[in-house]
Amino acid sequence: MSLGSSSSFKLSAQLGGHSGDVRAVAASSSTPIKLLSASRDGSARVWTQGSGGRFDGEPAVLTAHTGFVNSAAWLRTGSGLVALTGGQDGIINGHSSDPVSGEINNAPDYMLLGHLSNVCALNVWQAEKDEESYLVSGGWDLTARVWRDFKQAAILEGATQAVWAVQPIGPSHVLTASADKIIRLYALPGIAEDIDDPDKAPSIEPCATFVGHDDAVRALVSLDSNRFASAGNDGNINVYDLPAPLPGGKPLSKPISPVATLSGHTSFIYSLSKLPSAEILSSGEDRSVRVWQGTEAAQTITVPAISVWAVTALPNGDLACGSSDHVVRVFSRSSERQADAEAQQAYDSTIAGQALNKTQVGDVEKDSLPGSEALTTPGKKEGDVKMIKAGALVEAHQWTQGQWVKIGEVVGGVGSGTKKLHEGKEYDYVFDVDIADDAPPLKLPYNLTDNPFIAAQKFLERNELPMSYLDQVVKFIESNTEGKTLGQGASEYVDPYTGASRYQSNASGNAGASGPGGYTAGSNVDPFTRSETVSKPKTSILPQRAYLDFKNLNTSAVKSKITQLSDGLKDQGVTPELQTIAKLLDSLASSGSGSGPLDLGALEVLLQRWPSDSLLPVLDTYRAAVLRPITTPRETAAQIVLDAARWSEPWPSDAAQAKARDTNSMLALRAIANLWANATKEERDRLAGRVETVSMSSSLSTNTFPKLSKNARVAYATVALNYSVYLTSNLGSVAWAGALLDLLIDILSTESGEPEVAFRALVALGNLVSAPL
Incomplete structure (x- = not known):
């Protein structure tokens, strides 16, 4: 069997820069080729092919999403390319290219709202006439959606779990793949008039279904006008024939089974693509990209990462993949575009030196393994793995392109990093919780990015269990996750005021406030985006009933910084109760609620x-502490932080004072948002009675608001949103509803381009409209 090319794929480039898993990659059909990568670090990056055909320049960085960015696609329009990204925030952003330079705009030119949760799949039907092209998206809200001219044109329903993949089939049909193991075919409505109201987009049921997978279906690719392939968590690639003619009205009565199955992967398959040579590309949890010709694997490319989340074919016949080690890699069959011999050797050495967990290669009985003599026997097929004894080590070798290649050394232990599925969604952990001897265990899904308190609270609410179990469930989560966290790394930020400390609030967050000197404070994590079970989707996201908050505190760094500042202020006669504050920080670090409310008196001094x-x-x-029960009345705490930030005073003209004012204002606003988030009804009623904290617009509406940094404005809009959430759950008239309306109008008329500020203000405005006043 001859390959479409006489040479094999070799490394061309390794593109670093992301600080989280690369979940999606997409290649443009333009010249030069552009690669779009989407990552769990909250960003997307655009890499442009250089004159030598390699991607050796600096990427453009797109940071419009809140939370993980999980999907990517390109759309060609009459005015140029648009980079499309879908995120955990349920938003699809479209970034246009400059018509002269071709550079991608950092700020999104289009924001597509409709999905109620994570957008995990994007794909485009690129028609000969650009105006007839369309975008398809799939999400955790159990729907796929069709977008024409950046407006919602159809909602594809029928899936009972998350829609993980979407694939256009010509101008009139779309395939979707779901965690419910079923692939569905939909007939689209014709190109209609522009739909200005998303609620008017028609809902469409499938006209055909395809079966054959034993687990969640994660990937789709069109092979030609008559066939497509799918893959998923069962490790198989299924090939199907499309019905002829394609159904358009009455749905087919019988599900369709595959005509061929391609086997070789040893774990989940996450992504599929097709080369110009018609060969299939696949990637998955077994550290590999595989190249398929017909039903046989022609090449296995090993990647030094646990998960190869995405693979895409480039128009020039190269391929690119994104993986859990935060890197985008390009492989080529063209010697002109391949890396030099030194880089190739270094890459091969990295592969050979990888430590493979037993969970990646199966149980190992070292005493029964053969020695290196076993490598004289050829492999049975491309991708076969053989383990041998090499002294005290166990080596894994893979049969690749007619030879055995060392792919790592096998080590003990558990925890390969494999994601778990629960109700069609990915989690780092899915725990079985036994609540009674005569009852089946309950499922507790948890991601390392979740707040254990919130996860525990949702678990108790979902299963109608008493909140008195909260501490017990939190401790269960913490003990079973063994303190693991995501995204920890050395801080690169210096305190903007003294330069003497590396303290930064929320050292592990990448979405916090950023100001001069690189200061970040708190996490700008949006509760809208949390991975949670979503019921049957509705046509509206309003009213929003969840209070937003700002969590996470680097307690050890805070403790060190307060001690340092205290030493410098002793001459001024200001000596804090360091022992009391240290105990408070220890309590916050423990994640337990403790024996009673926190006394914040030392901080207030x-x-x-x-x-x-x-x-x-x-x-x-103080911001982090008010998420717990506190002894200070919450309405008093709100006034304390506003006074500390000198909220009612004119904005200072001195640059250093203005920088301090902005930082303090941001933290004060975040504290007020947190005061709402974890309060009792009585406490919220008292907060609502303090008109001062909502009528702060009087000092911000025209003069101060534009001077605040992006993250301070996001915090400001969050406070307004939390006030609006209160309105949605309280019948009757609230005296300050009019003041809140004026505040939101001020925000929307003054905001100069940060979409998250506008989005939160618009949600708050929607809450006002839908509130039972």
Whole structure:
């Protein structure tokens, strides 16, 4: 069997820069070729092919999403390319290209709203006439959606779990693949008039279904006008014939089975693509990209990462993949585009030196393994793995392109990083929780990015269990996750005021506030985007009833910073109760609710006495602490942080003072948002009675708001949103509803381009409209 090319794929480039798993890659059909990568670090990147055909330049970085970015696609329009990204925030962003330079705009030109949860799949039907092209998206809200001219044109329903993949089939049909193991075919409506109201987009049921997978279906690719392939968690690639003619009205009565199955992967398959040579590409949890010709694997490319989340074919016959080690890699059959011999050797050495967990290769009985003599026997097929004894080590070798290639050394232990599925969605853990001897265990899904308190609370609410179990469930999560966290790394930020410490609030967050000197404070995590079970989708996201908050605190860094600042302020006679504050920080670090409410008196003394440019760690601690029960009345705490930030005073003209004011204002606003988030009904009623904290627009509406940094404005809009959430759950008139309306109008008329500020303000405005006043 001859390959479509006489040579095999070899490394061309390794594109670094992401700080999280690369979940999607997409290649443009333009010249030069552009690669779009989407990552769990909250960003997408655009890599442009250089004059030598390699991707050796700096990428454009797109940071419009809140939360993970999980899907990517390109759309060609009459005015140029549009980079499309879908995220955990349920939003699809479209970034246009400059018509002259071809550079991609950092700020999105289009924001497509409709999905109620994570958008995990994007694909485009590119018609000869650009105006007839369309976009398809799939999400965790159990739907796929069709978009024409950046407006929602159809909602594809029928899936009972998350829609993981979408594939256009010409101008009139779309395939979707779901975690419910079923592939569905839909007949689209014709190109109609522009749909200005998303609620008017028609809902469509499938006209045919395809079966044959034993687990969630994660990937689709069109092979030609008559066939397509699918793959998923069962490790198989199925090939199907499309019905002829394609159904358009009455659905087919019988599901369709595959005509061929391609086997070779040893774990989940996450992605499929097709080369110009018609060969199929696949990638998955077994550290590999595989090239298929017919039903046989022609080449296995090993990647030094556990998960190869995505693979895409390039128009020039190269391929690119994104993986869990945060890297995008390009492989080529063209010697002109392949890396030099030194880079190839270094890559091969990296592969050979990988430590493979037993969970990746199966149980190993070292005493029964053969020695290196076993490598004289050829493999049975491309991709076969053989383990041998090499002294005290166990080596894994893979049969690739007619020879055995070392792919790593097998080590013990557990925890390969494989994602678990629960109700069609991915989680780092899915625990079995036994609540009674005579009852089946309950499922507790948990991601390392989740707050254990929130996960525990949702688990108890979902299973109608008493909240008195909250601490017990939190401790269960913490003990079973063994303290693992995502995204931890060394801080690169220096305190903007003293330069003497590397303290940054929320050192592990990448979405916090950023100001001069690289300061970040708190996590800008949006509760809208949390991975949670979504019921049958509705046509509206309003009213929004969940309070937003700002979690996460680097307690050890805060403690060090407060001690350092205290030493510097001793001459001024300001000596804090360091022992009391240390105990408070220890309590916050423990994640347990403790025996009673927190006493914040020591912090409140510092907020009153310390100078403004030293309040950063104090306000940040106060912000995190008010997520717990506290002894200070919440309405009083709101006023305390506003006074500490000098909220009612004119904006300072001195640059250093203005920087301190912005940082303190942001933290004060985040603290007020948090005061709402974890309060009792009585406490919220008292907060609602304090008109001062919502009528703050009087000092911000025209003068101060534009001077605030992006993250301070996001915090400001979050406070307004939380006030609107209160309105949605309280019958009767609220005296300050009119003031809140004026505030939201001020925000929307003043905001200069940060979509997250506008989005939260618009949701708050929608809450006002739908509130039972």
